Amino acid sequence: MARRSDAAAGTPATLALTRAGVAFRAHAYEHDPRAAAYGLEAAEKLGLDPERVFKTLLAVVDGSLAVAIVPVAMQLDLKAFAHAIGGKRAEMADPAVAERKTGYVVGGISPIGQKTSLPTVLDESAILCEAVYVSGGRRGLDLELAPDDLLAVTDGRYAPIARAR
Structure with a gap:
């Protein structure tokens, strides 16, 4: 997978991936400000299976913030x-x-390049994907990369954290 930064120039996520030497592809699309579900909008506009497009959610676990990354077609099992x-x-x-x-x-919250490093968990369904798509750090931009690379750059781990809507 070739690195592309033309559509993503300057987001903290793309800069972090470039610094880490992680291969990724940036996919820009025209964001509709009326969209109710940003991740599902990305899947639709990019013509992707929603099982491969992941949303980044922040939750408070016993008083501390943590990052959950789950498929956009599913919801986080708290x-x-x-x-x-x-x-x-x-x-x-x-x-x-x-x-x-x-x-x-x-x-537009990306799991990559966040200001504060937080514990990160990627739903185990990502193991089945050669590449996953996550926000690139702004609405209308997704990044395609290998799930193991996503975990490496976020110091995250896999776990079964998603459930059907």
Whole structure:
């Protein structure tokens, strides 16, 4: 997979991947500000299977922030996520806190290149994908990369944290 930064010039995510020497491809699309589900919009606009497009969510586990990455067609199982982090209870983080801690806006939060390094878990369904798509750090930009590379650059791990809607 060739590195491409033309559509992604300058996002913290693309800069972090380039610095780490991780191969990725940037895929830009025209974001519709009326879109209700950013990840599903990305899958549709890029013509991708929603099982390969992942959303980045922040949750508070026993008082500490952590990052969950799950397929856009599924939802985060908070109990399973808390268990994966080694905690007992999880709840979704306030969007303003998520933006402040990551340096990204909601709908464009990338798991890569965040301002604060947080524990990160990628749903185990990603193991079945040669490449996954995650936000590139702004609405209308997704990055394609190998799931193992995503975990390497985020210091994350796999766990079963997604469930059907």
